[in-house]
Amino acid sequence: MVACPECAHQNIEGALLCAECGSMLQTSSKVAASTKHLNNTSGEVVAKATWGTARFGEDAIVTLRIRDVAEAIMLHPTRQTVLGRSDSDSPKQPDLDLTSMGGFEKGVSRLHAAISRSEDTLMLMDLGSVNGTYLNGQRLIPNQARVLRDGDEIRLGKLVAHIYFR
Numbered sequence: 001m002v003a004c005p006e007c008a009h010q011n012i013e014g015a016l017l018c019a020e021c022g023s024m025l026q027t028s029s030k031v032a033a034s035t036k037h038l039n040n041t042s043g044e045v046v047a048k049a050t051w052g053t054a055r056f057g058e059d060a061i062v063t064l065r066i067r068d069v070a071e072a073i074m075l076h077p078t079r080q081t082v083l084g085r086s087d088s089d090s091p092k093q094p095d096l097d098l099t100s101m102g103g104f105e106k107g108v109s110r111l112h113a114a115i116s117r118s119e120d121t122l123m124l125m126d127l128g129s130v131n132g133t134y135l136n137g138q139r140l141i142p143n144q145a146r147v148l149r150d151g152d153e154i155r156l157g158k159l160v161a162h163i164y165f166r
Helices: none
Strands: 036-038 045-047 062-066 073-075 080-084 111-118 121-126 133-135 146-148 153-156 159-165
Touching (some): 111 153, 121 133
Antiparallel strands (some): 062 073, 062 159, 080 111
16 A cells, blocks of 8 residues: 555555545656557557646646637636636625636536645635536545646536646
């Protein structure tokens, strides 16, 4: 078993990411940046995607690129940035309103998810949304934060976005 350096969760030998919090387990400099895979049917070489950095510098900003939306959104994450849809009847409003980006049609809840900053790391947490929050295809457990990395794909309901650190 391998202990996670972030949350101390015991993971199986050979695991690269913590099953509990998503942190990198293997920090050896000998780990290749990408692994080549052969497509068995055509012999084509395909480079496997690599994980981006989890380090988020003090003056860094987040670029959020939402699928089918031309303009990127720049965020300066504070302690907690709530993503969702605005509703004039609700006393609580999201910090980033996704209504104009198809939020309602794509199943984004009013207070769907939060990006929070903890020192030099960003975390993503589902806030009990109806249609779920996904990080790189894995559904998040509500109210349980997961580490965000540069280049990660997040999905709020059916609204898909990529996160980039700048």
